Amino acid sequence: MSSITPADVKVGAKGDGGGPRQPGRVSLGGISLNLRSSGIYIAFALIIALFSVLTDGALLTPQNISNIIVQNSYVLILAIGMILIIIAGHIDLSVGSVVAVTGALAAVLMVNMGWPWPLALLATLVAGALIGAWQGYWIAYFGIPAFIVTLAGMLLFRALTLTVLGNQGIGPFPDQVRTLANGFTNSYLGNVGLGPLGGADLFSLLIGVVAVVGMVTAQWRTRGARKGYGQMVEPMGLFVLKMAAGAALIMFLVIQLARFKNLPWVLVLLAILVLAYSMMANRTVFGRQIYAIGGNLQAAVMSGVKVKSVVFWIFVNMGVLSAIAGIIFAGRLNQAGPTAGNSFELDAIAAAFIGGAAVQGGVGKVVGAITGGLIMAVINNGMSLIGSPSERVMLVKGAVLLAAVAFDVWTKRRAGAGR
Numbered sequence: 001m002s003s004i005t006p007a008d009v010k011v012g013a014k015g016d017g018g019g020p021r022q023p024g025r026v027s028l029g030g031i032s033l034n035l036r037s038s039g040i041y042i043a044f045a046l047i048i049a050l051f052s053v054l055t056d057g058a059l060l061t062p063q064n065i066s067n068i069i070v071q072n073s074y075v076l077i078l079a080i081g082m083i084l085i086i087i088a089g090h091i092d093l094s095v096g097s098v099v100a101v102t103g104a105l106a107a108v109l110m111v112n113m114g115w116p117w118p119l120a121l122l123a124t125l126v127a128g129a130l131i132g133a134w135q136g137y138w139i140a141y142f143g144i145p146a147f148i149v150t151l152a153g154m155l156l157f158r159a160l161t162l163t164v165l166g167n168q169g170i171g172p173f174p175d176q177v178r179t180l181a182n183g184f185t186n187s188y189l190g191n192v193g194l195g196p197l198g199g200a201d202l203f204s205l206l207i208g209v210v211a212v213v214g215m216v217t218a219q220w221r222t223r224g225a226r227k228g229y230g231q232m233v234e235p236m237g238l239f240v241l242k243m244a245a246g247a248a249l250i251m252f253l254v255i256q257l258a259r260f261k262n263l264p265w266v267l268v269l270l271a272i273l274v275l276a277y278s279m280m281a282n283r284t285v286f287g288r289q290i291y292a293i294g295g296n297l298q299a300a301v302m303s304g305v306k307v308k309s310v311v312f313w314i315f316v317n318m319g320v321l322s323a324i325a326g327i328i329f330a331g332r333l334n335q336a337g338p339t340a341g342n343s344f345e346l347d348a349i350a351a352a353f354i355g356g357a358a359v360q361g362g363v364g365k366v367v368g369a370i371t372g373g374l375i376m377a378v379i380n381n382g383m384s385l386i387g388s389p390s391e392r393v394m395l396v397k398g399a400v401l402l403a404a405v406a407f408d409v410w411t412k413r414r415a416g417a418g419r
Contacts, residue, residue, distance in 0.1 A: 039407065040356050040371050047375055051382030058385050059378070062260035065253065070182060070332070072377040073266040074099065074325035076370055078348035079355070080277050081321035083369035084314050086352050087281075089294040089361030090146035092315070094135065094153030095348055098322035099341035100161040102128050103330035107170035110177070117174045125323050131157065132319020136312040146315075154345070162338050171335025181331030184261040185268065200258035207263065208254030211271075212247040219243060266328060270370075273321075278366045290314060294361025350397070351376060354404040375400065 051059045058064060078095050085092050102124050109120035131153075138149045172178075189202040219239075226233050234242070257263055281287035289310050292300040301307055325344070330336040355372025357364035376397060383393045 040354070040368055040375075040404075044371055044375050044378075047378055047382075051378060051385075055382060055385045059382050060256065062256040064381065064385075065256045066260050066264060068374075068377050068381050069257075069267050069270075070264050072373065072380075073181075073264075073270055074329045074332075075344060075347045075351065075377075076270055076373045077273065077321055077325045077328065078344060079351035079369040079373045080273055080366055081314075081318040082348040083352040083355065083357055083364045083366055084277070084281070084290055085146070085318055086349070086357045087294045087361055087364045088290050088311060088314055089297070090139065090311065090314075091349065092135075092146065092150045092318055093345050094150040094157060095318065095322045095325075096341035096344035096346075097154045097157035097161065098128065098131055098319060099326040099329060099344055100336075100338070101131070101157045101164065102323040102326035103336040103340050104161050104164040104170070104338075106177075106327050106330060107173070107336035108164060110174060111170050111172070117176050121177075121327060124327060125320055128319040128321075128323025128326070129316050130319070131322070132316035133312070135319070136315030139315060140308040140311040161340070165336060165338050167338055169335040169337040171330075171333075173331050173334055177327065177331040178334055180265050180269070181328045183265050185263045185265065187262060200255055201262045204254055204258035204262050208251050208258075211254070212250050215246055215250065216243050269324075269328075274366055274370055281366055286310065286313075291362055294358075294363075296362070347373070347376060350401045353408075354401060356404075356408075358408055359405060372404075 048059070078099070082092060082095065105127055106120055106124040109115040109123060110117055115123070135146075135149050135153050138144045139146045185201075185204065187201045187203065189206070219242075223233050223239060233239070254263075257267070281290065289300065289305045292303065292305055293307055293310060297307065326341070329340055333340075351373035352364060352369045353359070353372070354375055355364070355368035355370065357369070379396055379400065380393060383396065
């Protein structure tokens, strides 16, 4: 069954809007391009090109690419859950504290109490779900704004973290947990020669080929479905160009990782999460209901959407993803600390908005949030490589976030003026 994103088919919502006119669409040389959906990827490419020049190519070395992924994996995991909450018109300010308290719980269970690591991880995920359920109840069923509930949660769960840890770090973690956070896949099929690039793991290269085939197939089916519904699609030449660019990016990334230490396990986990949540958001009733709630709450209620239930479960989901991020972060540092997760909520929110989420809700994609998170990661890494001070990094990240939101507001105003 072909996939169409909810933003493509909804009418009268706060998002892209219905009808043939699409906000942010411009014509360049006879080619119609939707800057709102494509602009983030163009910006990402330009940022990579800029820092590649500024760092004399150090940004794209195999080891540095691997470091970017491993060091920012937990923020990308949080961004997946955050984009769903923002699409529904809410916000979660507590995820950094939830990362800290779940990492602390995992440490106590595995290190202090000697639980087997699989059982401890399962208990930690259940704890994350309960935390999400606690917050989701007050938001969905009691009617307190998410901003207030999660602001209270940020303080409550940080205090609970300090209580659980006794204001000190707990570690080290079992080898299996450290491998999940910092380890790499094995070289199952040996290496293959790549000429001047040297050798690379064959199994990793095959995974890259499978990813390219899957991407092209999914996009081809989506394009066909849009044509079937009479919607605007890009010219075949532009579609082929986009697929070629995407395939080149994926294979470049995989080849560089295969030349270093193969695929990081956190990248495998992240790929599974992105695929699963993208399918949920685009192809399931629950995913379409999330978009409907954020796009037009009254219309969603009149359409029979169980708004309270949907809102409750997206916060439960955020709690589980925060627990996963907490385990990954603690495993990477090899200890759970009282300051873990500081400012993670800001990074996750910034990733969602930079990745195309609308301030009013109803618009956004999981892949866009991941791209937004990677933009922040590349800025952090690139400016670190060129020796920029931390205050300058914060300045640039703040400017990028402001520009992304300003562009979203501009496209809405432009679309409204054209109606």
